Amino acid sequence: MLRLLIVDDEATILDGLVELFHEAALPDLEINYASSGLQALRLIQMSKIDIVLTDIRMPGMSGLELFDCIRADYPRCRVVFLTGYNDFQYVQEVLRKGGVDYVLKMDGDDEIIAAVQKAIAAIGEDMDKERLIREARDRMRATVPLMQRELVQYLILGEPLSQETLAHRFTELDIPLKPDLPVFMVAGRTDSWNETLKPSEKALLSFAVQNIMEEFMPPSFSCLAVTLDSTFHMLWLIQPQSDMLASTEQRLQDLLESTQQAARSFLKLPLSFAASGEMAWTELGRTYGRLSELSYRSAGIGLEIAFLQDQRELVKEPGRQINDELRLKLRRFVFLEAHLDNHRESEFKRELSVLLHSVADTRAPLPIRLEVFHKVASLFLSYMNRMPYEDLDDSSRAMQMLTRFDLHASWDELSRYFLTFADELFIRRQKTQTDRGLEIVAQINSYIERNLASDLSLTRLGRVVFLNPAYLSRLYKQISGNGLSDVVTEKRMAKAKEILRTTDMKVQDVAAAVGLESPSYFARLFKRMTSLSPQEYRESQW
Structure with a gap:
């Protein structure tokens, strides 16, 4: 939706231009x-205007002065001057600045419409695909570290990606690693922070730790370092040259010890590291879970230890593989939250079903079953708190089933309950959306009825219901089947008919009473809608 602003101090010309573009129905x-120029500037400051069609010679602020204000503050706004032959010398200099065009008043309606269409096309060219892609690439380069972190988070959450896809993503994000070669993982954390440090200062120190490790990194190592979360846990993915694999673990041990000592000496930071052995990229999720577990076990014992984890020995631990699978599924809980928050019904139910069935298939111990139950229940409750759910009180059966693990006879029964509850949530949300749409239409209709003499532009109506004007226009059409601008015009004409039938009010006052400042424009619009002039209509009702 683009907005055209027509500016002219002569009422007859202004009315004619407004009617011209209404009839053109671009x-x-x-x-x-x-x-006036000042009134135009106030409108531009209040709402986004895309094209200004303006006279040049106007009292107060001229069209050229208005253009200077637009150029200074709204450079994307296109300006078309309506000029006479005597004005062209003023316009010629302005034309060199770009973003401006002109049309002679004597050229006729078709040329005026064509000039505005040319401005519309120019706006479209400004938004052309090639320019958008170029700007997107520039922005992407600035956000590469964030995108690298996002990719690593997906990988450690067990998101499957093919070698080909990984290779493409590595190239795209300037990651100096190869998906067809094994990799080592190092998880690092600061054992204790100075309590006076701000989050920005902690982030700076985390980057400093990464720089220290990079300084000590052997030339034969390629590395990607990311800071994972608000706790400033750090993660390194390290890949040695293929002929250096045999000595990697010892070189990695030396690297961690050197980094630890330097961080303690220069940054006063006590660091702990947990490092994996050689692994395939498909093992990132499980390995990260094991490293996190080891970090938790060693937390709080006051040791700044660097240790290597023997993958083969861990696999031999009783229940290790089952526990790894469950932990991986639990870390994917962030996907559940994202799917629910973004109302992706099929993805949410699929992810929830996988999680619930994993608990059943692995015969998870009670603590894990309780963890899953309370995580899912909390997720549902958080979602419910953001939408109408008045019929669930503390004592309702549904609320008890949602909050009490002991009321479910088996895990299978609990799983069926959660999946059924998810269905109900999405059905209720759809109904809430529909009800909200109907409520907005009713609110707009009521506002129009009560404010026929006031500004009823899409911009103003959008502010009434706190919606973007273009979105409001589409929503209103979708819900009611009628165009919003058409409804405003019809209601204004209906009110005008009522006034003409029941009073002897002057036509110019009738126009003002229905929000149309120009009597001549009102008369033309009324005749177009009824095939009668206002006076003819009044006489036909006597």
């Missing part, structure tokens, strides 16, 4: 008008 173009 798609997705909202018509606004102003009778």
Whole structure:
């Protein structure tokens, strides 16, 4: 939706131009008008205007002065000057600045419409695909570290990616690693922070630790370092040259010890590291879980230890593989939250079903079953707190089933309950959306009825219901089946008919009573809608 602002101090010309563009019905173009440069500038400051069609010679602020204000503060706004032959010398200099065009008043309606269409096309060219892609690439380069972190988070959450996809993503994000070669993982944390440090200062120190490790990194190692979360846990993915694999673990041990000592000496930071052995990329999720577990076990014992984890020995531990699978599924809980928050029903139910069945298939111990139950229940409760759910009180059966693990006879029964509850949540949300749409339409209709003499532009109506004007226009059409601008016009004409039938009010006052400042424009619009002039209609009702 683009907005055109027509500016002219002569009422007859202004009315004619407004009617011209209403009759032209250019798609997705909202018509606004102003009778002076100052009024136009106020409108531009209040709402986004895309094209200004303005006279040059006006009392107070001229069209050229208005252009200077627009160029300074709204450089994307296109300006088209309506000029006479005597004005061209003023326009010629302005034309060199770009973003401006002109049309002679004597050229006729078709040329005026064509000039505005040219401005519309120019706006489209400004948003062309090639430029957008170029700007997106520039922005992407600035956000590469964040995107690298996001990719690592997906990998440690067990998100499957093919070698080909990984290779493409590594190239795209300047990651100096190869998906067809084994990799080592190092998890690092600061054992204790100075309590006076701000989050920004902690982030800076985390980057400093990464820089220290990079300084000590052997030339034969390629590395990606990321800071994972708000606790400033650090993760390194390290890949040695293929002919150096045999000595990697010892070289890695030396690297961690050197980094530890330097961080303690220069940054006063006590660090702990947990490092894996050689692994395939498909093992990232399970390995990260094991490293996290070891970090938790060693937390709080006051040791700044660097240790290597023997993958083969861990696999031999009783229940290790089952526990790894469950922990991996639990870390994917962030996907459940994202799917629910973004109302992705099929993805949410699929992810929830996988999680619940994993607990059943592995015969998880009671603590893990309780953890899963309370995580899912809390997720549902958080979602419910953001939408109408008045019929669930503390004593309702549904609330008890949602919050009491002991009321479920088996894990299978609990799983069926959660999946059924998810169905109900999405059904209720759809109904809430529909009800909200109907409520917005009713609110808009009521506002129009009560404010026929006021500003009823899409911009103003959007502010009434706190929605973008273009979105409001689409929503209103989708819900009611009628165009919002058409409804405003019909209601204004219906009110005008009522006034003409029941009073002897002057036509110019009738126009003002239905929000149309120009009597001549009102008369033309009324005749177009009824095939009668206002006076003819009044006489036909006597």
